[in-house]
Amino acid sequence: MDSRRAPRTVSDPKVRKVGFFTAPPDRSLSGPPDHRIFSFLTSPPPVVDNSSPSAGNSLSPVMIPPPRHSSANLSPLRRDSAEYFPPSASPTSFSDDVAAAAMGRGAVAASSSLPGGLGFDIAALKSAASSVPASGLTTVSVVNNFPIGISEKGGGVAVEMQNDQSTRSKSLKEKTTKAERRALQEAQRAAKAAAKAEGGTTPAAASGAAASVTMKSTKSVKPPPSLKNDSATVAASEKKGGDRPTEKDRKKEVPQPRMQYDDKSRVEKAKRRAVVKQTEARNRVELFRHLPQYERGTQLPELESKLFELDPMHPAVYKVGLQYLSGDICGGNARCIAMLQAFQEAIKDYSTPPEKTLARDLTAKIGSYVSFLIECRPLSISMGNAIRFINEKIILADKVIVKHAVTKISDGDVLLTYGSSSAVEMVLLHAHELGKQFRVVVVDSRPKLEGQLLLRRLVGKGINCTYTHINAISYIMHEVTRVFLGASSVLSNGTVYSRVGTACVAMVAHSFHVPVLVCCEAYKFHERVQLDSICSNELGDPDVISKVRGREDINFLDGSSNSAILQLLNLIYDATPSDYVSMIITDYGMVPPTSVPVIVREYRREHLWI
C-alpha cells in the first residue's frame, strides 16, 4: 500500500478537506466531522481530505482499506461487481465508475496479490468503457493505462487517474444506485461487524454490488485525494508536500468512516457543517472507505439556498459548482473548461482589495474557489493541471517578473506606464515597498481610460504620480527615464500585441531614447507572427467613441454612428514592432524580443508535459 501511494505527489490530505468523506472523521477521530470547512488549510484528521470533490467537507481519510479486509471482501465483491457492472452500461458515469472501480479494485487486488480478478475486471471495464461517450474516452485511456499502473509503483499515478475518473463517475453513479448501495452497505455491515444492519441483508449480489461500489468509491477516493492534492496544492498554496498523504492514508486507514451507519446524528452534524452538504453514502465498500462517498442529489437545495450567503464565492464559480453537483457538466474536458471559464470571469471581476497584494489575494481567492469546486465534485486531473497551470504560470510568474523588474528601477527614476497592466502595477507597488524613490507617469487614452484605475491605486499607496493623456507623451517624454509596458501577448517575431496606444508610447519613447521594458508572463507568448495591427485585432463598441465621458459639450457625433459615410472605429489592440522594445521581462528572466521564439519553442513543450 505504501508502495502504491509513494508515487503520488499530492499535497497533504490534511490540507484538503474536501471530499465526500463525512464519516471518516467520525470514525477515526471519534468526533464529529468538524472539518466541513471550506478551506483545505485546516488540517484535518487522518481522514483523507483530498479525495472528495467537495470543498470543505471533512474528508474521510483516503485510506487504503486494510488488506485483510479488502482482500476478504475483494473476491466476492469483485465477482459480484463484475457481474454487476457489465449490464449497466447506460449511464456514462456508470461505465466510468465501473471502469474506474474495477480498475481501482484491480489495483488493490494486485497489491493484495489477487491478480486473478484483475484481468477480469479490466475486461469488464473495457467493455463497459467502450460504450461510454465523451467521458468514457477518458476512461478508456485510463483503462489503457491501468495495466501498466498496476504492475509498477509508478502506476500509482495512473491508478489515481483512473480512480479519479472513477470517483467522478462514481459520484454520478451513486445517484443511480443509492438505494441499492445503502442496502448493500447495510448488509455488508451486518455481515462484517455484526453491528446493526439496517436494511435486510440483501442477496450476495446486492451486497457484492454495494461492496464493490463502495470499494470503488474508496478506491477512487484514494486517487482523487492525490489529485485533489494536486489541485489543492495548487490552489491552497504550494505548501503541502506530496508525500504526506501517504502517511495520512495509512493513518486514515484505520478509522473508517462508518459513522453514518453507527450514528446518524453524527452524519447530521457533519452535514450541517459542510458548505456543500453531502449525504454520505450508506453503503461503503470496505475497499473504498478512504474515499468520500456521498449521496447525490442532496446538496443542491442547500447550496442554492446558500447562494447568497457565500460572499467570497464568485457567482460564476458557484454556478459551476452547482452544475457539477447536479451533473449538468460531466466529462473531464467539460468540467475543466467550465471551471476555467468561471475562473476567468472571477478574475475579470477581480480587483485587488486595497490592502492586499494582487498575487497573494488572487491566490487565496482562487484557492477558495477550487476548494469549493472540489466540494462539489472531485477535481479531475485535467482540472488539477489547469489549476496548477494557473498558479504556476500566472501567479508565480508574476512574482518572478516583479522580482526581476524591480532591479531595473533605481532611485530618482521617472517611470512611464500606459493603461493599466497588472504586471506593471505589481512591479511599481513592490518597488515602492522596497523603498525606492521614483515618480510614475500614467498615460491614459480613450475610450477605456484604464489609467485612471491604476492611478487611483498608485496614489492610494503613496506613489508620486503624474497623469496625462496619450497625446501629451511627446511633451512628457523629456522627463521620463524608463517606460514599463504590459502586454496581452508577445508574438514570435518579437511584436508586442497589447492595448491600442502602446505602440505609440513605445515609438515616442524610442525616438527620445528612453528604454522600453515590457512585462509579460511567458504563457502569453505565442508562435504566431504579425506585422501590423490590421491583420488581426479586435473591435470594440464604436458608440463609446462618440461620447466623451464627462464632457457633454463634445456631442458632434451623436447619432452618427450608424451612418454609412461616417464611421467610428474602436480598436482594442495594436502591434508594437520589436525594434521599439528594449527588453521583455518574463518569468524566464529578462530577454530581448528576439528570444521570444526560442522560449515559445523550447519551453512551451515542457509546459505541456507538466
Place this chain on the structure above:
Amino acid sequence: MPGTHTLVNELVTKLKKRLVQRGWRVHRETALLTAELLRSVISQLKVPATNQAETLIDAVKSVGKLLVAANPVGPPSRSPSLHAILDRTPDSERAHHSSRAGDSFEGKGKSADRNAESWKLKHDVIRAVNELIEDINSCHEQIAEQSVELIHQNESLLTFGRSRTVREFLCAAKEKRRSFRVFVAEGAPKYQGHALAKDLGARGIQTTVITDSAVFAMISRVNMVVVGVHAVMANGGVIGPVGLNMVALAARKHAVPFVVVAGPHKLCPLYPQNPHVLLNEMRCPSELLQDGEFSDCMGVCNGSGNPLLNVVNPAFDYVPPELVSLFITDIGGYNPSFVHRLISDHYSADDLDLQKRTTS
C-alpha cells in the same frame, strides 16, 4: 487716439479671454481682427510732418506689444498673425520712407504737399494692410486648388484634430471627383476631430473617426497625412495641436508623407528654442480627470506636503522639420528647408522683437 484705444483694448480683452478660440477661424480670425485693428489705428493716426513712417511704425509696434502681452504664452497662435501684419506694414512703410526721404526734403516748404504726402503714406500702408487681409481670406481657396495634385484615386488620408484649411483642401478634391477616404483622429482633449468628421461626412466624404491611440495602428494603411497647424516656425518646424508629434513620428516610421497646409498668417519668424516648454500652454486638468471622481486623490500629499497627483495637459506640440515632408501654402508647395525664405518675404529682420525699442 481715443477711438483706437477702445478698439485695441477690445481685441486685447478678447485675446486674454480666449474668446477667439472657438470656431473654425481661430487663426484667421485673429489675424483678420488684428489687421483690421491696425488698419483703423493707422487711419486714425495723426502723422506728423516728419518721421511719418517711424510714427506709424511705433504706433503699430505699441499695439502689437499690447496684443502679444495679452497672449504671451501663445505666440504660436497669435504672434504669427500679429507679426505678419505688423511686420508687413513696417516693411511697406520703410519702403515708402526711403522713397520719400528725398521727397520730403523737397516738400518741406509746402505744407499742403506734406499733408498730401503723409496722407499718401498712410494710404499706402493701409493698402498694404488690406492686401494682407485679402491674402488671409483667400488662402484657403488657393491652397485647396493644389489638392488635386496630391490626392488621386482610392487613397486613404489621415488627419488630426480640426483645421479649416484641411477641410477645404479635402472638399476641393472631392469636388474634382477624386475618391478617397479619410481617417480623423479625434484629438484629445479638445476632441475637435469629431466636428471635422461630421463636416466631412456632411459633404459626402467617407470618414472614419479613430481614437488618438489607434493612430499607429491605422497609419500603416494610410497613403498620406494632411494636417493643419497653429504656426510654422522659421526652421520649418511646426507648432500644432498636442499629439501631432506622435502622428508625425508614426508617419515617418511607415514612410507616409506628412503634409502641412498653412496660410501665410501662420508663418512665424521665431526659431523654436525648447518649444515644448516655451511655446506651449497648459490647459485645465479637469479635461482629463473628472474632479469629482478623483477628489480623494487630489488632496493626498506626501510627507513634505507636495501633492502626489499631478495632471499635465499641454495644448500644443512641436514637430521638428525633419518629420515634415511638405508645406502647402497659398503660393505653392515647399520644403521645410525653404520656409525661412518665405518668412523673409513677409518679415523684416528689424521687427522680430517687438519689445526692443529701436532708437532709430
